Amino acid sequence: MDSLPIDEILPELKATLGSQVNAVLVAPPGSGKTTRIPLALLDEEWLKGQRIIVLEPRRLAARTAARYMAQLLGEQVGQTVGYRVRLDTCIGSKTRIEVITEGVLTRMLQADQGLNGIGLVIFDEFHERSIHADLGLALTLETQAILREDLRLLVMSATLAAEPVAGMLRNAPLIYGKGQVFPVATHYLERRGEEGVEASIVRTVFSALTNSSGDILVFLPGAGEIRRVQAGLAASGIARYAQVAPLYGALSIAAQDAAILPSPAGERKVVLSTSIAETSLTVEGIRTVIDSGLMRVPRYSPHTGLSSLETIRVSRSAADQRRGRAGRLGPGMCYRLWTKQEDHYLEPNTTPEVLSSDLTPLVLELAAWGVASPTQLSWLDLPPELAFLQARQLLGKLAALEAGGTITKHGRQMLQTGLHPRLAHMVLMSAELGLGGIACELAAILSERDFLRGSDSDLRLRLETIHNLDDAKVNPKRMVTQDSDKAVCWRIKQESDRLKQEFGNLASCSADIVYCGLLLAFAYPDRIGQQRGGGRFLLESGRGAIVVGKQLVANADYIVAANLDGQGTESRIFLAAPIEIEQIRTHFAQQIVNETTIAWDGAAQAVRARVYERLGSLILKVSPCLKPKPAAILGALLRGIVQEGLAILPWTRAARQLRERLLFIHHWQAGWPDVTDEALLSTLDTWLGPYAYGLTSQAELTQLNLAAILENMLTWEQRQELAEYAPTHLIVPSKQHVSIDYSKPDCPMLAVRLQEMFGLQETPCVARGKVRLTLKLLSPARRPVQVTQDLASFWRTTYFEVKKDLMGRYPKHFWPDNPLDATPTNRVRLK
Template sequence: MGELPIDRVLTQLKEKLNEHTNAVLVAPPGAGKTTRVPLALLDEPWVAGRKIMMLEPRRLAARAAARYMASRLGEQVGETVGYRVRLDTKVGPKTRIEVITEGVLTRLLQADPALEDVAAVIFDEFHERSLHADLGLAFALESQAVLRDDLRILVMSATLDATPVAALMRDAPVVVSEGRSYPVETRYLSKPVEGKLEPALAACIRQALAAEEGDLLAFLPGAGEIRRVERLLLEAGLGPQVRIAPLYGQLAQGEQDAAIAPGVPGQRKVVLATSIAESSLTVEGVRIVVDGGRMRVPRFSPRTGMTRLETVTVSRDSADQRRGRAGRTAPGVCYRLWTEQEDRRLAPHRAPEIMEADLAALALELAAWGVADPAQLAWLTPPPAAAYGQAVALLKQLGALGDDGAITPHGRRMAELGVSPRLAHMMLRAVPLGLGGLACELAALLSDRDLLRSRPGSPNADLRLRVEALRGAGNVQAADPAARRRIAAEAEQGKRTLGVPGEQRDEVNACGMLLAFAYPDRIAQNKGSGRFLLSGGRGGSFASPQPLYGEKYLVVAELDDQGADGRIDLAAPISEEQLHRVFADDIETETAVAWDRAAQAVRTRKREKLGALTLREAPVEAPDPEQVLNALLEGIVAEGLSMLPWTKAAKQLRERIGFMHRVDPAWPDVSDEALLVGLKEWLGPHLYGLKSRDDLQRLSMAAILDGMLPWPQRQQLDDFVPTLITVPSGSRIPVDYSDPASPVLAVRLQELFGLRETPRIGGGKVPLLLHLLSPAHRPVQVTRDLASFWQDAYFEVKKDLKGRYPKHVWPDDPLTALPTNRAKPRV
C-alpha cells in the first residue's frame, strides 16, 4: 500500500501524544486517519501493552476498518485487531486494537470507568456529533481527570472546527493533515427538481454513466428510496456490465461488504447509499458521485415524546464530504440534484444530535455514572435544560430514578440492557409475568424498520401482525426478509440477556399490555370515528378505517407530530382487565362534584382516572354536603347573581341597603363584586340541601338580605331609607333606589304645592332627586333644590303647563296654594 496523506503527520501526532494526554487530529476524507493512526500508535511507550479503543459512529465502518487494519498486519479480524458492534463481536485474547461502536463504548465505561486495560480512546469522525460520541467524550474526560491521568484521548475529524474541541480537552494540541484528493468537477441543475426525487436521481445516474468513466456512488435519504431507484434502473436496462449495489445500515452484512468491495474487472458498479457512505469507509473505484441532497435524521418531538426519522436537506459539510468521495483515487465528477442558488442556502453544519434527540437514554446513563446534573461534566454542547428535564421526568415515571434523581436498582438494570429506557422498562416488567420473550420481540421490532410498512396497500397499524410476521406465523409475511432475520437476531440477543428461553412463544394479545409499560403516556381511549384520547392528554386518530377502529383501548407505539390529533401508525389493543392489572397503583379514584352548566345543576360523579382518561364513572349516592355546597357556589359565580330569585321586594331592599352603604360604609356592601366575593358567608348557610337552579328559586332573597343587617341597622332601615314618601297632597310616593348615588322621587308638581324644601333621606343627609311631573306624568323639571325651583324656574314651567293643561289650577304662589292630586283641589 502506498503512502497516504496522514503518514506525513504521524510522527508529529506521536510526539504530541508523548507530551500530552489529549490531542485533536483534523484530516480530510481519504487521508487514511481511520486505518493508519491506531496501527501507528500501537507500539508507543505509553501504550505499554494495553489496548487502543477506536470509536466509530456506524457498524459498517467499524467492521470495515477492523478488517482493513487486520489485512495490513497479514492477520484475520479477531487477532491483533478486532471489533465490537451490537450483535457481532470479533475479539480474541491477543486483540490490542478494538474498533467499537458508540453504545459499546458507553457500556465499557459504565462497567469500568477507569478503563484499566485501555491506553487510548480514539473518537473517529467526531464531526458527526452523535449523542453517544458527545456522552462518551464527557465520560472519558472525567475518567481521565479523576481516575486515569495517563489515559490518552484522541479526537479525529474531517470537517470539525478544532478550536472548541481542543479547549474542551484542556487545551489539547491540534495536528492537521492537509490530505490529498484529486480534482472533482461539480455540476448543478439548471432548475430545481420537480416532483419526486427518485425519477430525477435515476435519470441523472443514467446520464452520468453514459458521460463518465468509473464506478458511481449515489446518495439517497433511506432504504425505501434506494429500492425505488434500484427498480427504476433495472427497468431502464443498464446492461449486464453494470451491477447495482444498495448500501444502508439495515442491510445484511454480506451485501454491505459487496457494496464497498472493489468491482469485477470489466464491470461497472452503481452503489446506492445512504449517508452511511459519507465518511469512515472507502467505496473502491468510485469516480462519479450523484448527490440527491437529502438525508434522514432522527428528530425528537417533545409533544409526542417520540423520535421520528425526518428527511432534511444536507448541510454544507455533508455535501462536501459526499463530493470528496469522487476524488479518492483519480479525478472525478459530482452531480448535485440542486441548483447553485439552492447550494448557497445550505446550512454550514448539521445541528449536534444532543440538541434534537430524546435525552432519556443520556439521562439514564448520567444517573448510572453518578451524575445528577449534566453541568458536572465537560460538554462541547451541553444538553438543553428543557429536554433534559422532560427526560428525567419520564425516568422517574418508569421507576428508573427516585424522587431525589438518583438511579434506582431497577434503573441500573435498565441501563445494562443497552436499549431505550422505555423498552428496557418493558422488558424487565415482562419477565415476572412470563412474557419476557414477547417483550424482547417487541423491543426489537420497535427499534428497527417496520416489517410491514413498505408493503403496498397495508395500512393496518396492529403491532400484533408484526409479531406474527417476525415469527413466520400464519399468512403474514415480512416485506423485507433480511430485516426479519436481523430483528429476530436482535430479539434472541435480548432473550439471552434476560435469561428467557429462546423457544418461548407468548400470546400476542399481551402486546398491548406490554406496550403500556413502555408507553404509559400513550394509552388511548376510543372517542369514536377512529379518534382516541391518550392518557398523556394528546389526541390521536387513524388515517383510514382499519380493524383497530373499534377497540375500546389501545396503546400507541408510533404517533406522528402533525396537528392536534397525531396519526396513529402503530398500536396494539389492551383490555380493561389488563389496564387494571398493570396500573392498579396508578389508577386514581376521584369524586367529582362540579357545576354542570348544561344541566344547570350540581353533578356528583365517582371516576377512576388514568392520566387524562376516565376508565369508569358512576353517580355518587351520598356526596359530601360541603362539596355540593362549594360546587353550587361555583355555579352561581359562573352564571352570575342573576340566577338567584330576585323578587321586586328583594331588589328594592338590596338597592336601599346599597344606598345606605354609600352614606355610611358601616352598612353592608351589596354590590355584585362584594356579594360574589363573600358568597359563601352570606348565602352559603341557606344553600345546604340545594343542588340546582330550580332549587334556588325557593330562596327568599329579601329575608336573606335582611339577615345581613345587624339589629340597629334593621331598626333604622325604614326611617333612613323609606320605601314611600308622603307628599303634601297626601299621596304616598315610592322612592326609586336603583341608582344608589341618586335616589329618585318622581311626583306630579301639583302634589308638592306648599312644600318649601326637598325631602331628605339617610338620616337627613341626602336630598332626593325630584323628578317633577306634569299631570300626564311627563317630566318637566329635575332638581334637588325645591326652594330654588319655586323661586326661579316655576314661573316658566307654569306658563308651559297652563297652556297644555288649562283645566288644571296653576297658582301664582305655589307655596300658599293647596296641593292636589286632581285637576283642581277640593275646597
C-alpha cells in the same frame, strides 16, 4: 504500504501523546486517519501491554476499518485488530486494537469504570456529534480525571470547530493534518422543477453516466427513497450501463460489502446511500456524487414527549463531506439538487443529537453512572433541561429510577439488555408473566422499520406475519411482497430469536398475540389511549391521537400507540394494539389513583361529588361520592356562584331594593358595607356561606332570604340609620307613598306624576338632606315629561311650556296657572 497524507503528522502526534494525555486531531476525509493512526501508535511505550479502542459512529464503518487495518498487517480480523458492534463481535485473545461502535464504549464503561487494560480511546468522526459519542466522551473524561490519569484520549474529526473540544479536554493540543483531495466540479440546479426528488435523481444518474467516468455515489435521506430510486432506475434500463447497489444500515453485511467494494474491471456501479457514506467509510471507485441535499434525523419534541424521524436539509459541513467523496481518486464531479441561491441558506453544521434526541437512554446511563444531573459532567452541549426531566419522569414510570433519580435494581437489569429502556422494561415485565417470547418479538419489530407500512396499523398483524414466515399458507392480505420487506421480516425473526435465547430460551406461540396491547403498555405507559369517538383517542400523557381510516384498532375502547408522528394537535397513529380495561386496572394499579372531586356542574346547575378512577389524563371510571364533606360541598357551591355570577341567587324585589339602597349609602357615606358584584363575589364565604351550608344546587338556593341576609351585614346602628339615609318611599304632597329608585347610587330618582307635586317648592332630599332626588315628572299616563333636580326652577320656568302640551293631551285634567297654590292630586279633576 502506500503513503497517505496523515503520515506527515504521525511524528507530531506520537510526541504529543507521549507527553500529554489528550489531543485533538483535525484532518480531511481520505487522509487515512482512521486506519493509520491506531496502527502507528500500537508500539508506543506508554501503551505497552494495553489496548486501543477506536470508536466509530456506525457498525459498517467499524467492521470496514477493522478489516482494512487487519489487511495492512497481513492478518485476519480478530487477531491484532478486531471489532465489536451490536450483534456482531470479532475479537481474539491477542487483539490490541478494538474498533467499536459508540454504544459499546458506554457498556464497557458501565462494566469497568476504570477501563482497565485500555491505554487509548480514539473518538473518530466526532464531528457527527452522535449522542453516544457525547455521552462516551463525558464518561471517559470523568474516568480519566478520577481513576485513570494515564488514560489517553484522542478526538479525531474531518470538519470540527476544534477549539471547544480542546478546551473541554483540559486545553489539549490541536494537531492539523492535510488531505489529498482533488478538485470537484460542482453543478447546481438552475431552478426547482416540479418533479420529485426520486425522479430528479434518476434523470441525473443517467446524465452523470454519460458525462463522467467511474462509479457514482448518490445520497438519499432514507431506505424508502433508495428503494424508489432503485425501482425507477431499473424501469429506465439502468442494467445496460451499470449495477445498482443500495447502502444503508439495515442491509445485510454481504449487501453492504457489495456496495463499498470496487466494481469489477470494465463495469460501473451506482451506489444509493444514506448519510452512512458521508464520513469514516470509503466507497471504492467513486468519481461522481449526486446529492439530494436531504437527510433524515431523529427529532424529539419535549412539548409532545414524542420522537419522530424528520427529513431536513443537509448542513453546509455535511454537504461538503458528501462532495468530497468525489475527489478521493482524482478530479470528480458533484451534482447538487438545489439551486445556488438555496445553497447560501444552508445551516453551517448539523444539530448535535444530544440537543434534539430522546434522552431516555442517556438519563438511564447517567443514573447507572451515579450522576443525577448532567451538569456534573463535561459536555460540549449540555442536554436540554426539559427533555432531561421528561426522560426522568418516564424512567420513573418504568420503575427504572427512584423519585430522587437513583437507579433501581430493575433499572440496572434494563441497561444490561442493550435495548431501549421502554423495550427493556417490556421484555422484563413480560417474562414474569410467561409472555417474554412474544415481548422479544415485539421488541425486534419495534426496533426495525415497519415492513407493513401503509397497511392497517394493528401491531398484531406484524406478529402474525413473523409467526407465519415458515408457513406457505400465509394470508395474502398480510403477506409482504417486496424483497426488502421480506429481508426485514427475517432480520426481525433472527433478532427476536437472539433476544429469546439471551433472556433464557423464552418461547412464544400465536395464542400470545392477544396480549400484544398489554405488552406494549409496559413499554409505552404514557401512550395508553382512551376512545373519544371516530378513531380519536386521548393518551395517558394528555395528548390527542387519531387512527386514520377504517382500521381494526380504530373502534377499540382502549389502545396503546407504539408509533406516532407527534404532529399537530392530534398525532397520527401508525402502530398500535388494543388493550382491555381490566388489563390496565390489574397491571397498572400502582399508577391508578382514585380522585374525589367535588365541583360545580354548570350544566346541571348543582354541585356534583364524584370519584374519578384516573390513569394520568385518562378517566377510567366515574362514580358518585357517597359521603362528601359538607365543607367541600359548600366550597364547590360558592365557586359555582362565582362561576355563574350573582344572578343565580334569588333576588326578590325586596332583596334588590335593599341592595340598591346599600350601594347608594356606600357611595355617599364611609363605613357602610360594599355590596358591589366584585365585593360580594370575593366575600361569599363570609356573608353567604353560613346561610348556604347544606345547599347543593341552584334550585335549593331559592330557599335563601337574600334581603334578610344582606340586612345581617349591617351593624345594629346601621340598621337604625338605614331608613334615615335611604328611605324606601317618599310621601309626596298628594299623600301617596312613592318608591325611591336607588339603581344609580350617584343619582337616586323619584318617578311621580307632576300633579301630585303641586304645592311643593323645594326638591326632596335623602341621605339626611345631603343628596337631592332626581325627579322624573310624569304625565297622567305616567309618561316622562320632565327630569329635574331643581323643582322651584321648574315651576317658575319650564312648567308653563309643559302645561301647554299637557292641556292639549289631557284636557280633563286640571292644569293651574299657579301650581304652588294648587291642591295636589293623583286623580282626574275637571276645571
